Amino acid sequence: MIELYTANTPNGQKASIMLEEIGLPYQLFTINIAKGEQHAEAFLAINPNGKIPAIVDRDSNQRVFESGAILVYLAEKVGKLLPVQVKDRAEVFSWTFWQVGGLGPMIGQWGHFSQSAPEKLPYAINRYLDESIRLLNVLDCHLQDKTFIAGDYSIADIANYPWVSGGLSFIRNAHADRVENLTALERWVKIVGERTAVAKGLEVLKSL
Ligand SMILES: N[C@@H](CCC(=O)N[C@@H](CS)C(=O)NCC(=O)O)C(=O)O
Structure with missing residues (x-):
């Protein structure tokens, strides 16, 4: 258990x-x-x-x-x-740790500085927003010709899903124009969300 x-x-x-x-x-x-x-x-x-x-x-x-x-x-x-082959595992690990070390903390910090911080600091808010959007574009670009992030559905998809789906709607509420062309990402969110x-x-x- x-x-x-x-x-x-x-x-x-x-x-x-x-x-x-x-x-x-x-x-x-x-x-x-x-x-x-x-x-x-x-x-x-x-x-x-x-x-x-x-x-x-x-x-x-x-x-x-x-x-x-x-x-x-x-x-x-x-x-x-999680694939057995070292080469396939490496791709899954790359995108899993990309999320844990990058996408999650960047969106999290944007949320903190834009919503929770007692002082609204434009430099911090913009820095984390820009980096979050850059990372979402990286994944959108990667997913152009793929159904899942790293071969078959894997822990890389699970690690990314809550932050991408939540992050996209969170950013869309405030800056819709900056996340409107992420079509591959939207397609992936729909496929994973339907599981x-x-x-x-x-x-x-x-x-x-
Ligand atoms: N790197 C950690 C981050 C975990 C994390 O930040 N958890 C948040 C909730 S999403 C938390 O426990 N926050 C409470 C706090 O920071 O005191 C992981 O991926 O598990």
Whole structure:
């Protein structure tokens, strides 16, 4: 049994989508990040970095934190959604870590500086917005002649989906003209969003 410690955020959604895709039984534990539960001692024992998502695999009592590491761990545990060949894995890892280290943090920082920061700093807001849009264009360009990001549907698609679908609508609300030509990306969002496991992985978090 996998214990999933999470909240309804894009990083949290990656883990629940993955668990739905691979069909392993799991138990959800809510970490209310607005109330600071990510800093509780019991949770820091699972993720010393104090962020969701994190899992504990009760088959081996292994903890795993960082959404990218969780995707790789679960894919390797069940032998799904991650190719076996080194060359094919490299492409999946490239786009998975591109998301974890780039797209997610850039959109996240744009959200922070444009919505949450007490002081509206145009330099910070524009820097993160421009970089988010540049990254969305990189993925749009890559997807011109592909159905999925790296060969067959994989953890690279799962890592990117919540941030691309959420990020696109978030940016569209404020700057529609800057994301209107990302047609390959929109097509990919539709295909991935129609998967039963993706819909279920999003749904299970809605009550948290
Ligand atoms: N690099 C981490 C980022 C995780 C992350 O930023 N989680 C956010 C929610 S999406 C969080 O826990 N925020 C609470 C906080 O920063 O205190 C990952 O990919 O898992």
